[in-house]
Amino acid sequence: MAQDFHGDSRVDDFKQMLDKMYNRLKALMPRSSQLVAVSRKLPGTEEGLERWEARQLSRGIERVWHIMRLLRLLTEYFGDKLFFGGGSILNYVYMVKFNEPPRLTFDLDSTWYRKVSSKRVILKEMVGFNRWLAENDLTLQIPLSWDRTAELFIVEYDRDKDFFPELLSLRMPVITRYDGETFHEFLGMQDYDIIMRLRKVFKEVLGVKNPRIDYVRFEISLEPKGMPREKVMLEDIFGSRTQAWITRLEYQLASKIAYKVAKDYGSDLGYNLHDILKAALDLRLLKGMNAKAVKRYAGPINIETVKRNLEALKSPIGRKLWDNNYHYILARRRYTLEDLTKQVKKLIMSSTLD
Secondary structure, eight states: OOEEEEOOOHHHHHHHHHHHHHHHHHHHOOOOOHHHHHHSSSSTTOOOOHHHHHHHHHHHHHHHHHHHHHHHHHHHHHHHGGEEEEEHHIIIIIHHTTTTTOOOOEEEEEEEESSSHHHHHHHHHHHHHHHHHHTOOOOOEEESSSSEEESOOOOEEOGGGGTTTEEEEEEEEEEEEESSSSHHHTTTTOOOOHHHHHHHHHHHHHSSSSSSSEEEEEESSSSTOOEEEEEEEOOOOOSSEEEEEEEEEHHHHHHHHIIIIIIGGGGGGGGHHHHHHHHHHGGGGGGGGGGGHHHHHOOOOOHHHHHHHHHTTTTTHHHOOOHHHHGGGGHHHHHHHHHHHHHHHHHHHHHHOO
């Protein structure tokens, strides 16, 4: 979102803008050393990582940092209007809490507490959220020219991903060191002098002269459907703590059983193996849950379908998904695919059968 930038002296005002950007960058971005340190402490790294694995992991953890920051800000502003669930909560809070290697996932799922008439209602709420972010110096303004700026770290409507009437797709453009489009290309900048000045700031703060801009994406469900929720203290992999409302964990895991691992896909099973694999990895958390609650939320399931779906993960297609996807770097360090499917099958049976 571009805006006019006025001042008495173009050069002096531009220098002030760069100084402000420098200080804001330091406040808004994680340090490289912090990302490396967090990566090395995650479950699954005990025996070390290959160089390419460590590089991919630290890049992914930077995106996770932005996701968890967004969660904290949404919680602070909206309070109990929003509650959260999905892979980011399960993996970057609870999986690590139980000393399990998280799978990497890069979006944030949430639900609007009360049913609304249209997406416009929530979009209007996001306008207020963006205003609050700006008023509290939680956004970043980057000069596009001597008299115009672009604002990042604000919420945008994600038109390209907004396919379903019951889900509102949103996104936040953020600075990253290595993922996304180079900053000057993303912003359509053409003034080489300004690009060089910005590179100097980026190099000093971030350690790279050509950082990228990418989107942190999140969805808000407009259909709460009486989902049970609870207010908990969340501590993420960076040690940040915040009280937030989340969908009850037993309900989340029961849903993954009923609608993913225990679902009869018929002839479409092969097309759904990736969803089954992600759900299976998340279902490692069953060992820390209330089995009676999981059973109640899951309802009756066909254990033979569960066995068939988990067994299909060991097919050539399933093994390719497991072996070649960097999202499972840490899980592969602790589990073989055979060990994973065996453990998850046992956990599902103990949680859903009498």
